Amino acid sequence: MIAIRNLRKSYGGKTVLKGIDLSFEPGFVYGIVGQNGAGKTTLFKAVAGLEEFEGAIESSHELLKNHVGFLETNPIFLSRMTGWEYLKLLCAARNIKEDNFEEENLFDLPLDEYAENYSTGMKKKLALMGTILQRNELFILDEPFNGVDIYSNLIITKIVRKLKAANKTVLISSHIFSTLSDTCDIIHLIEEGKVVKSVDRDGFADLDQEMRSFDIGEKLDRLSIF
Amino acid sequence: MKYYFSLQFKRFLRWLADSGVPAFIALPFLIIAFLAASKWLFIQTAFSSWIYAIVAMFVLLPLSDQLRNAQLKMLFSNGQLWQLRIIENIILVAPFVAYLCFEQQFLPAAGLVPVAALLTRLPTNVRYAKVFPSPFRKFPFEFSVGFRKTAWVLGTAYLLMIPAILVVNYNLGVFALIMIFLTGMSYYLKPESQTYVWIYACSVQNFLLRKMATALICISILSLPMLLIMLMAFPDFRLITLAVQLLGYIFMISVVLAKYSAYPNEMSIPQGILYGVSLTFPLLFLLVIPLFYYKATRKLKPLLE
Structure with a gap:
């Protein structure tokens, strides 16, 4: 189990996370929703150990970060590094001696080509494949459905379900509510750095409705289009 | 275009500030370091003027970066883009030309300006599709x-x-x-x-x-x-x-x-x-x-x- 207690994070004078309390159990999929800038990615980075923070994150692992797979919104690939080399690096970093990735290549990625030349969706698939090969316990997927086609979307959904069945913990953020409602057990709504609502499957429809009711109001009238 | 160059200068000053040295110290230091390194090279060998000109061309190469030029292409019209690229290449190469003139190496100095302008025409849309084999494949990265x-x-x-x-x-x-x-x-x-x-x-x-x-x-x-x-x-x-x-x-x-x-x-x-x-x-x-x-x-x- 992972318990987040009073997690706070500021950048200079700006407080991004204002005291988050959450807990995550193995075998559950958690959705994190919120507008841009609500603090979703900062929360993910803090859990992954990529950001320093105030508060506490407790887990049964001595060092949680060594058991976390983090799929970034826009995975970064080094220039002139092949897909195979990227996977090799991820495995080597976790002391996993793996060389043959063809069997795990669910997405039929051209692993012998430069990853920088992959499409947005292919890059995301490669990064996701890497996190799975690392045999992690916690999977943090930041906008995994962005930029992938409908077919890959379905595969990712199935992968998430498989991770859940394997008793892994999965955290997902997405702007596409349907993708979250298909996979998540619990969804947390974050607004301005705070968890304002947590709903289980029974409350998904209401949360979806609530999020759709957001109205830009008269602000749009001020936009001049020339 | 004026704003573009003032923005580049601001970015340069920010880079200096991030490097931990105030601009009023770093700028004179960089000038002195450049002059000292140039003098040192000219003492070393008879071919120094040509080596110097080649070094100047290498300094220009990062400006031909594919991504950078793709972004500039989106911002500026074709005519503006080439004007801008030529001006920035010449600004960068100017200290080298000045030093070559100081050393009375007028031929490489004169050659450097048109070469700097020509370098703006370097193909920037190169996508390295073909994977170059590396003996270090198993030692990423x-x-x-x-x-x-x-x-x-x-x-x-x-x-x-x-x-x-x-x-x-x-x-x-x-x-x-x-x-x-x-x-x-x-x-x-x-x-x-x-x-x-x-x-x-x-x-x-x-x-x-x-x-x-x-x-x-x-x-x-x-x-x-x-x-x-x-x-x-x-x-x-x-x-x-x-x-x-x-x-x-x-x-x-x-x-x-x-x-x-x-x-x-x-x-x-x-x-x-x-x-x-x-x-x-x-x-x-x-x-x-x-x-x-x-x-x-x-x-x-x-x-x-």
């Missing part, structure tokens, strides 16, 4: 990636060995060996994204040891054939050759530590100066290596432990 980018430099270094042996020019051979090490060191100049460090499940000490070991193994693969050739071709200079190789290993270790001592930022100007001075007086590495190691452990700890 610094050498596998770096080798592909600099294979031509490494090839040139090995080619230099032919005239070095044919005309029995030991200095040229040593220069080629140093070229191999400098190329290997260049793979560690740019810091990688933090996730590429974060993924490691090991202590900071272990991480640094792994990085240093990989650097030493890979640079050995690149340099040992040349070392053997040198030892056989110039038996009278065996000790000096072995000392150069050993010094190369020390430089490799130090560049790995220097990189992570500033991580996730690039090396600051004071660190760069300290490193540069140590390259000139290698004994200083006895002090600098422990210092960089200490700083690197502090910088990496939040990400790894």
Whole structure:
């Protein structure tokens, strides 16, 4: 189990996370929703150990970060590094001696080509494949459905379900509510750095409705289009 | 276009500020360092004016970066873009031209301006679709990636060995060996994204040891054939050759530590100066290596432990 207690994070004078309390159990999929800038990615980075923070994150692992797979919104690939080399690096970093990735290549990625030349969706698939090969316990997927086609979307959904069945913990953020409602057990709504609502499957429809009711109001009238 | 150049100047001043040196100190220092380095080169060899012109062209190459030019293309019309690119290339090359004129090397100075303008026409839409084979495939990522980018430099270094042996020019051979090490060191100049460090499940000490070991193994693969050739071709200079190789290993270790001592930022100007001075007086590495190691452990700890 992972318990987040009073997690706070500021950048200079700006407080991004204002005291988050959450807990995550193995075998559950958690959705994190919120507008841009609500603090979703900062929360993910803090859990992954990529950001320093105030508060506490407790887990049964001595060092949680060594058991976390983090799929970034826009995975970064080094220039002139092949897909195979990227996977090799991820495995080597976790002391996993793996060389043959063809069997795990669910997405039929051209692993012998430069990853920088992959499409947005292919890059995301490669990064996701890497996190799975690392045999992690916690999977943090930041906008995994962005930029992938409908077919890959379905595969990712199935992968998430498989991770859940394997008793892994999965955290997902997405702007596409349907993708979250298909996979998540619990969804947390974050607004301005705070968890304002947590709903289980029974409350998904209401949360979806609530999020759709957001109205830009008269602000749009001020936009001049020339 | 005026705004573009003022913005570039502001970015340059911000870079100086991030490097930890106030602009009023850094700017005069950079000018003095440039003049001193230029003078030093002109003392060394009779071909210095041509080497100098080539160095100037290398300085311009980053401006032809594919991504950078694609972004500029989106912002400016075609005519504006070429005007802008020519102006920025000429601004960068101007100090070199001025110094060449000072040294009364008018021919290379005159040649440099049109070449700078022509370099703006370098094809920037190159996508390296064909994968260049790398012997370091199993050692991602610094050498596998770096080798592909600099294979031509490494090839040139090995080619230099032919005239070095044919005309029995030991200095040229040593220069080629140093070229191999400098190329290997260049793979560690740019810091990688933090996730590429974060993924490691090991202590900071272990991480640094792994990085240093990989650097030493890979640079050995690149340099040992040349070392053997040198030892056989110039038996009278065996000790000096072995000392150069050993010094190369020390430089490799130090560049790995220097990189992570500033991580996730690039090396600051004071660190760069300290490193540069140590390259000139290698004994200083006895002090600098422990210092960089200490700083690197502090910088990496939040990400790894």
